[in-house]
Amino acid sequence: MTGSLDRQKVAAARLWAATHYPYLASALFASRVIPTPGTNAVAVDDRWNLYVDPDLVGQWTIEGIGGVLVHHTGHLLRDHAGRARALGVDRKTAKEWTLAADAEINDDLDEDLDVPGTPVTPEALGLEAGRLAEEYFRRLLEHDHDQECECGSGADGQPRDWDQGGPGVSKNSAHLLRCQVASEILREFRGKEPGAMPMSFVRWAEEFLNPRIDWRRLLAAEIRRGIANVSGKVDYTYTRPSRRASVTKEFILPSLRKPIPDVAVVVDTSGSMSEKQLGQVLAEVEGLLRSVGLGKQRLRVLSFDADAHTVQRVSSAKQVELIGGGGTNMGEGIRKALQLRPRPGVVIVLTDGYTPWPSEAPRGAQVIVGLIGNGDWPVPGWAKVVRIEEEAA
Ligand SMILES: [Zn+2]
DSSP states (O other), rough: OOOOHHHHHHHHHHHHHHHHOOHHHHHHHTSEEEOOSSSSSSSEEEEEEEEEOOOHHHHHHHHHHHHHHHHHHHHHHHHHHHHHOOOOOOTTHHHHHHHHHHHHTTTTTTTTTOOSSHHHHHHHTTTTTTTTTTHHHHHHHTSOOOOOOOHHHHHHHOOOEEEEEEEEEOHHHHHHHHHHHHHHHHHHHHTTTSSSSSSHHHHHHHHHSSOOOHHHHHHHHHHHHHHHHHHHHHHHHHOOOHHHHHHTTOOOOSSSOOOOOOOOEEEESSTHHHHHHHHHHHHHHHHHHHHOOOOOGGGGEEEEEESEEEEOOOOOOGGGOOOOOOOOOHHHHHHHHHHHSSSEEEEEEESSSSOOOOOOOOOOEEEEEEEEEOOOOOOOOOEEHHHHHOOOO
């Protein structure tokens, strides 16, 4: 029979959760508790309301309820409802989505928690750990599954008739809560041994605060823009005869063809970056340049530390022998690159950023800095900066 809700037990469970997962506290306490008899569920909606069946609260232990609260916080922080809607999840596929979302949360969290029932894990679903719900969902749609769980519309984005419990947390407040919790998680993680807290939360927090944008796309866009800017400038001077042109008879232009500017790459070979790392990035840059129509012979690479040791015109990044080591000065590298003839219109600098820079932009050349690694060194505002993430091994 349905009884009244033991609010003290729910409060104790929430306190248990906040004590064991202090970095989740602000999220845990943001939810309003709404009794929903007869649902046989403890669930959340996407406005962070928490619906609890009083009977389940009566049956479960404080730790069990606390564990479910921590789990649901995972749904809310990760915006599983919004992601489900973005993916077009409907009533028919809501079950698979919830399983997928659960697998994303429970990844390594289930070892910590003593939740009622069998937790859904990637392992239990026969899937690889550490992936996103979207990927699990796609895989789960290929087969039938008997496992089922009710986490609410906060997990699958499908409203229930029992979860219309008021305004709850607004979209803006939810965003602020996510920001706050993500930084709490990372602060906690900094002081801990790996393995001392669920990595699924740490991964989420890192991803949330530093969304990964594919650096190749950014770098390609910057290179395209740099080339367009420089060839645009050349085109401009071609269309308006300069004063010099009027007095110099031999200054005759055959056409208004836009030339593709020469590109030079300055590579930082100081000790802090591995040759393998540089080689990989250089190969990517070479591919990007080819994709924007630069012939192989145009690419010149200067490997650089205290002095530019080599100036090479190479046909393949693989041919570049990176030599050097010791101090770096990319300002000197850029200067040397601009002394090359033909003079490059675009200079791409690949560096970890630990280098002095010229205070002013070099004239008539676009400088794009590919910043490799996680260093936090200042790069001058006149350069276009693309952060190049280290690839996971
Ligand atoms: Zn769930």
